[in-house]
Amino acid sequence: MTKAVRIERSTRTSRIFGVAGLFLLALLVAAPFYSGRSELYLWVEVFCYLALASLWNLLAGYTGLVSVGQQAFVGLGGYSLFTLTIFFGVPPLLAVMLAGAVATLFSIPTAWVIFRLKGAYFAIGTWVVAEVYRLTFAQVSVLGGGSGSSIPSQIVQSIAPNRLARDNLIYWTGLIVIVAVLATIYLILRSRWGLALTAIRDSEPAAESVGVDNYRTKFLVYLLTAGATGSVGALIALQKLRISPDAAFSVNDWTVFVIFIVVIGGIGRMEGPLFGTIVFFLLREFLADWGPWYLMLLGLFAIVITLTMPKGIAGMLADRFDIQIFPLRRRVRFRNPQDTIGPGLTSALERSQKS
Amino acid sequence: MDLVSTVLDGILLGGLYALFAAGLSLIFGVMRLVNIAHGDLIVLSAFVAMIIVGALGLHPLVTLVLVVPLMASLGYGLQRVVFNRALGHDILPPLLVSFGLSVFLQNALLQIFSGDSRRLHAGNLETWHFDLPGGIAVGVLPCVMFAVAVAVITGLQLLLYRTKLGRAFRSVSDDQETAQLMGINNAHLFGLAMALSLSIVSVAGVFLGIRANFDPSIGPTRLIFAFEAIIIGGLGDLWGTLVGGVILGVAQTLGARINPGYQILAGHIVFLAILTLRPQGFFPKTR
Numbered sequence: 001m002t003k004a005v006r007i008e009r010s011t012r013t014s015r016i017f018g019v020a021g022l023f024l025l026a027l028l029v030a031a032p033f034y035s036g037r038s039e040l041y042l043w044v045e046v047f048c049y050l051a052l053a054s055l056w057n058l059l060a061g062y063t064g065l066v067s068v069g070q071q072a073f074v075g076l077g078g079y080s081l082f083t084l085t086i087f088f089g090v091p092p093l094l095a096v097m098l099a100g101a102v103a104t105l106f107s108i109p110t111a112w113v114i115f116r117l118k119g120a121y122f123a124i125g126t127w128v129v130a131e132v133y134r135l136t137f138a139q140v141s142v143l144g145g146g147s148g149s150s151i152p153s154q155i156v157q158s159i160a161p162n163r164l165a166r167d168n169l170i171y172w173t174g175l176i177v178i179v180a181v182l183a184t185i186y187l188i189l190r191s192r193w194g195l196a197l198t199a200i201r202d203s204e205p206a207a208e209s210v211g212v213d214n215y216r217t218k219f220l221v222y223l224l225t226a227g228a229t230g231s232v233g234a235l236i237a238l239q240k241l242r243i244s245p246d247a248a249f250s251v252n253d254w255t256v257f258v259i260f261i262v263v264i265g266g267i268g269r270m271e272g273p274l275f276g277t278i279v280f281f282l283l284r285e286f287l288a289d290w291g292p293w294y295l296m297l298l299g300l301f302a303i304v305i306t307l308t309m310p311k312g313i314a315g316m317l318a319d320r321f322d323i324q325i326f327p328l329r330r331r332v333r334f335r336n337p338q339d340t341i342g343p344g345l346t347s348a349l350e351r352s353q354k355s
Numbered sequence: 356m357d358l359v360s361t362v363l364d365g366i367l368l369g370g371l372y373a374l375f376a377a378g379l380s381l382i383f384g385v386m387r388l389v390n391i392a393h394g395d396l397i398v399l400s401a402f403v404a405m406i407i408v409g410a411l412g413l414h415p416l417v418t419l420v421l422v423v424p425l426m427a428s429l430g431y432g433l434q435r436v437v438f439n440r441a442l443g444h445d446i447l448p449p450l451l452v453s454f455g456l457s458v459f460l461q462n463a464l465l466q467i468f469s470g471d472s473r474r475l476h477a478g479n480l481e482t483w484h485f486d487l488p489g490g491i492a493v494g495v496l497p498c499v500m501f502a503v504a505v506a507v508i509t510g511l512q513l514l515l516y517r518t519k520l521g522r523a524f525r526s527v528s529d530d531q532e533t534a535q536l537m538g539i540n541n542a543h544l545f546g547l548a549m550a551l552s553l554s555i556v557s558v559a560g561v562f563l564g565i566r567a568n569f570d571p572s573i574g575p576t577r578l579i580f581a582f583e584a585i586i587i588g589g590l591g592d593l594w595g596t597l598v599g600g601v602i603l604g605v606a607q608t609l610g611a612r613i614n615p616g617y618q619i620l621a622g623h624i625v626f627l628a629i630l631t632l633r634p635q636g637f638f639p640k641t642r
């Protein structure tokens with residue numbers, strides 16, 4: 001029996017990008033063999049921002065939970081790394097993963113309290129919580145209080161005895177983190193859960209009416225992104241080897257920039273953070289020396305993009321050129337080219353049942 | 356007696372927080388816009404007042420004659436040119452636009468005025484005080500701030516419930532489409548609401564500058580204080596916002612008495628506790 005319709009997910013472009021992506025991954029795995037220290041350092045930064053942006057996009061773009069307080073979990077992850085390695089003797093690379101679990105634990109009471117706030121008030125509520133964490137860690141004197149502390153050298157040595165090997169291991173850890181984050185988001189979005197998330201993104205009442213438990217879904221997504229954000233925070237702390245409350249819980253570094261990346265790239269699309277990260281790092285490489293001018297420009301850029309191109313770069317590419325990198329959309333393909341969605345779909349289905 | 360004086364300081368500080376909050380609450384009520392740049396606009400007003408003090412040698416409070424119309428015009432323009440385009444059923448665009456504006460303002464101020472701490476010098480007003488029985492000294496400035504906050508809230512209440520403009524604000528708040536059908540020009544009205552909000556912001560900014568040091572980076576924290584006062588008091592009730600400001604102020608001064616590092620933390624914790632126990636605030640009014 002031949003079906004008149006089939007559901008297709010991958011497109012030719014997404015297959016091309018899939019092959020290119022695997023090729024890029026191979027290049028990235030081998031990067032320590034042909035790149036210098038500073039390039040590897042930059043790559044880890046790129047991984048961190050891409051991961052933070054993808055997670056924020058999952059949270060805000062799909063579930064509508066616009067958080068301005070994700071720096072809470074970046075900071076918690078960083079401090080967990082310090083606590084686990086210094087006081088519990090956990091190997092640093094393992095601590096990066098465990099920091100995610102710690103951040104998840106903290107996110108449960110956090111979510112329980114701030115889920116009472118809706119919409120824009122939720123946004124500022126998350127910010128207050130992040131401030132509470134920052135001010136609290138500034139009072140913890142064993143972790144250096146307000147001025148922060150550095151990882152003792154014997155712990156740094158325990159990663160690998162020499163600097164080159166250490167840099168490589170941190171780089172590969174970063175690569176594992178970003179691949180894990182992107183793969184998780186991809187698999188979630190392709191699953192039933194992803195369908196629920198997309199439904200919530202498009203219309204909350206409609207999602208609820210077809211049986212999605214909005215509150216539960218949002219809660220779980222919040223915990224998941226908090227945990228992954230914690231691991232990224234631990235990675236950031238491991239790369240810097242230093243931590244202080246103001247840097248670890250910085251709203252500018254870990255939320256403002258991340259939101260700009262997602263908005264410029266395209267919110268509510270998995271490709272968005274990818275494009276946004278590229279634009280962000282290009283701008284940074286060329287304009288960072290301008291200091292405040294650079295940030296003013298970034299602020300203006302965000303306003304202009306929101307008003308004129310609300311779907312960002314990824315949205316524009318998808319609308320105009322039908323380009324999508326990740327095969328997340330389901331499309332109906334007809335055997336008979338005259339059939340279309342709508343009445344045609346029903347008749348095509350009927351014919352396929354008869355044959 | 357020391358404790359009484361700490362609590363009194365906190366209550367009076369609550370007046371300033373209510374001033375921070377009133378403008379934010381007004382525009383949320385009228386157009387459901389949460390202006391993330393609110394705190395930065397307060398700081399901007401303080402800088403504008405500083406320039407006028409420097410240029411004309413006026414007393415900071417007298418500069419309000421110029422700061423209020425300047426900020427009100429800026430508010431009207433911002434609303435018509437920027438915010439109105441972002442408003443809609445989706446909450447994300449206005450949030451992102453005001454977020455962008457916040458970052459822009461902070462860095463523009465940093466570029467123009469550097470990161471140094473500034474102060475608006477108000478002469479004797481800074482030090483004047485009177486003594487209550489029991490040896491409690493009360494500053495005149497905090498009392499003036501509190502009185503101004505009460506006056507601003509009274510004025511807003513009268514405007515909202517006794518005037519034609521107030522009726523228009525309330526009708527738009529209830530139902531934008533129907534209000535428009537009744538002949539209200541929403542875009543213009545939103546502009547007026549933002550102008551009014553920034554007029555209150557000007558007053559708050561000048562008091563902020565007289566009371567303590569300020570620099571371009573302190574805006575976001577003022578936004579958070581304003582937000583906490585609104586939520587504690589209950590969304591939509593202006594007198595509730597004053598009570599919220601007072602609770603926040605007292606929490607902060609008591610926290611600071613235990614340890615100066617706890618001042619802001621104590622305020623946040625009281626806010627979160629109230630959010631947990633009584634999420635609708637003390638005087639909820641929004642539908």
